[in-house]
Amino acid sequence: MTVSLSNPLVMMVAKRTALGFLLLIAISVVIFAGTEMLPGDVAQSILGQSATPEALANLRAEMGLNEPAHTRYFNWFGGMLQGDLGTSLSSGSDISEMIASRLSNTLFLAGWSALVAVPLAIFLGMIAVHYRDGFIDKFISMTTLAAISLPEFFIGYLLIMFFAVTWNLFPSTSIIYEGMPFLDQMTAIALPCATLTLVVLAHMMRMTRAAILNVMSSPYVETAELKGLSPFKIIFHHAFPNAISPIITVVVLNMAYLVVGVVVVEIIFVYPGMGQLLVDHVTKRDVPVVQAAGLIFAAIYIFLNMFADIMAIIANPRLRHPK
């Protein structure tokens, strides 16, 4: 396969990537507008209700709040692109520094959760297909239905109750620091990781099951059955590769959900990540930090969605091998 622009695959991937970046810019406008144009005065909220008009005017001038909105937007977004996220209103410290270590902590937690959840979901999905309509399938689908309905904090506190308090196996708060031995890190994130896995597992497993079942009625699966192949071999070698595109889509969508679910899980386990930073600063009404953290979350989410679409394009053999 030669890479050239005439190749429809390359064209489509390029288009999707461009669309992703366009979307990111549009989202930055929405986030900026959402915090700047809504009623509410940043200067007032910093100084409180008793502030004198002079003090308010001084602070507004100092923060550049008297500039027109679009000027402030370009300053803000331009800074973002260069890695300058501004300074926090509540602590006065540099936001980039505040975020750096927390972002890597969050990605560490989300990454390990994905590493556990994805293979498990696909494996359970295949098991459910193999025993379809039998007891195991019904059991898996009942428990996953329940898991979809459970709030993260119910699962989280239930796990803490049993694994941390009753049996004392894992810590109830996930303290993590730089230079911590790997095994200790794993122990620390075991419970939040399990919570996140349970949250995303159900949906991924159900969709994997549905996608494979969709393919199971195809003629080539019947041929494989008539050849006398073992049922698992049929599912793994014949049905699964042809169901890969919807499975990738749903896996990546759930990864995107994981990035959001991490916010609540971090609060439950007092994990020092982005989610806790975001919630803390929403409570403090520290708008610059909220904007920066919100944009980073949204960017990860958009990137994952873009990745899902591109993988689905690449997984399509007709686009990979054009006539």
Next chain:
Amino acid sequence: MLVRVANGAWAGLFGLMSNALEKRSIMLVHLSWGARLGLLGLIVFAGSAIFAPWVAPYGPDEVVGDVWEPISAQFWLGTDQIGRDLLTRLIYGARNTFFVAGAATLLSFFMGSFLGFLAAVRGGIIDQSLSRLNDLMMAIPTLIFALVVLSVLPVNMLTLILVMGVLDSTRVFRLSRAVAVDIAVLDFVEAARLRGEKTLWIIFREILPNALTPLFAEFGLRFAFAVLFLSTLSFLGLGIQPPEADWGSMVKENKDGIVFGIPAALIPAGAIAILTISINLVVDSILSRTTSLKGGRG
């Protein structure tokens, strides 16, 4: 591809349900045991919320016992972090949970389905701009969007309902537009257009009656998500503010007991779980043919 499958599923469901209604089959007879259990759960929760002052054993803010007393004959579910009866708090909290989640879901349906139908009926530039705006809104995770907006807005019930309703209306918009696009090309809509009916007439008299059934099933799901969403916001301390309480803020209030082995926080959390499971059981039995296509949270 998924969208196309989902559209097909909705069309199938639409036929299925209108068929069931035509036969005038009474719903309860055909309900599975799971769905009956779910209905029972819903009735118990809704009933205790409505009749809270008559059902609850104590007053909602009354300190009646010690801190975190265990379950006993006097306190059926124990007491909370300052000695109030948990069962009473749970019953009164149900009012806030049901009211805010219900109002937000209603708002999202009024907004989402009206705009969705409008986009489908008018087409062209209106459809394009509404749909692209909707895509943009859906590209930001709901919780993150809500947190960003709540950092500048005053946190009270009205704001919560508006924020939750507007954010959720994007999902309703997508569904109702998809359903309405299929209806808008049918002959009777064409006939109404030729008669010279106005857009609003077509939306309310032609499209809406035929789109009600799929929207109704979606309403149940959206309500379950609204309950989870509100509980999550309250749990994070950005939802219902004290002294008022809903189930999510009750979890937040009692969470410090967990590390001492006191399960008080698990009780409101469990109530949220039972409520959403009940709703899902009912909706699932209606949607039994399309369960695998049911979307995730968010």
